[in-house]
Amino acid sequence: MGTVDPRLQALARASLDADCPEGYALELTHGAVDGIERLLAAWLLPGDRIAVEDPCFLGSLNVLNAVGHAPLPVTVDAHGMQVESLRQALEAGARAVLLTPRAHNPTGASLDAKRARALRQLLAAYPQVAVLVDDHYALLSQQAYHSVLPLDGRRWALLRSLSKPLGPDLRLAWLACDDETAMRLRLRLASGTGWVSHLLQDAATSVLASATQRAKIASAGERYQQRLQSLQELLRVRGVPTPLPMEGLNLWLPLPADSHPQVLALAARGWHVRAGEVFAVAAPGHGLRITCAALGAAQLRQLADDLAAVCSL
Structure with missing residues (x-):
């Protein structure tokens, strides 16, 4: 947390508090796709299976192909991931689920309250499965956010991109997660870039702090x-x-x-x-x-x- 600007941290928590389990950890990544890559590296091994939407965002597919994870397709309709299709992927051994709650790319689908509740009930039966929610469009969305996260202590993460509302060159994303995942992410960041640019953080804070x-x-x-x-x-x-x-x-x-x-x-x-x-x-x-x-x-x-x-x- 020492590398997150306190002003940006306050803005992030104002966005995330209502949608996350109590006591969540807050991290930053270099955009949503960077967050997805880091999370999957923290959670999975090459060859592990992960349930993803079909069709799936191309950036996510590229990450899976690059690191050698095996995608299990979950069909999508106008309200997002379909429950029975996700059940089949979980029964087939998925160790994680990557899900888009709003403005799914490419179909534009968003979860409604009924679908999110059904997915949450299904996931509750698989507490060993990590859940990654890519809410990339959050700051621009006209749809309500509906959580699929069971409150059962599992590994989880919620990503919200700042690149969508602020511009593609401002590669930042808020990442809320459980404590163990946060620790793994910090270790991974420490061995690489070390921190997310404070110049980018200052730029994002200046914009988001302005009414x-x-x-x-x-x-x-x-x-x-x-x-x-x-x-x-x-x-x-x-x-x-x-x-x-x-x-x-x-x-x-x-x-x-x-x-x-x-x-x-x-x-x-x-x-x-x-x-x-x-x-x-x-x-x-x-x-x-x-x-x-x-x-x-x-x-x-x-x-x-x-x-x-x-x-x-």
Whole structure:
């Protein structure tokens, strides 16, 4: 804790206290993906199985592939991880679960209270399984946070990124966890970079301590959601339905078959989108991930026209 600026620590606890078990430890990492890598290294050995969403955030998949963990796919619907699919992964020997409670990337799904409660009840039957909650979109989210953490003394961690609201070059994330996990993280950090840059901490603190800047962050989250919903509605009236509800910087457009014809056709029209297959763990993952958070009204209309045109390919 000595490497965490006291002002930033106070801001972090104001965000985390209501959503964490009492007496939790607070750490910093160089962004959410760095936190995921450090946590899995602290908890698991190469070859260990970990339950992940399918489709799964590409950064998380890259971490798993780099360190040699075996991902067990858990299907996702509009309300996040599906309970029976997670049960199958736990029965198959998962030693940890990596879960996104809000703005899942790529699908935009968020847990509702009913799904979170069901997942929490299921996890309570597996106290040996570590739970990593990647709440990367927390500071921009328009959705309520619903915890899946059983209060049973297991290994757990909750990550909240500051890079999403403050900018991708400000690589910081708050990490709340149990005491044993915190000790392992500190030992791992001590043998490497030693601490998270105090210049970055000062920059983050200056922004988050300002009521004016916090209002701008809240307004940005609202605008991102409005643009996403606007694109969904524009697609709906053009006969292209998308899953509801959805949140985040991206729109997820499922497709019945390989997405590469649509990716190439959109590139010819000036749009760069991500093929959904790269997010797949086991299922084919056909679809398009389309980042729409920075698009204006005219651009959204043109994008909707072009998506409707290429979806027939």
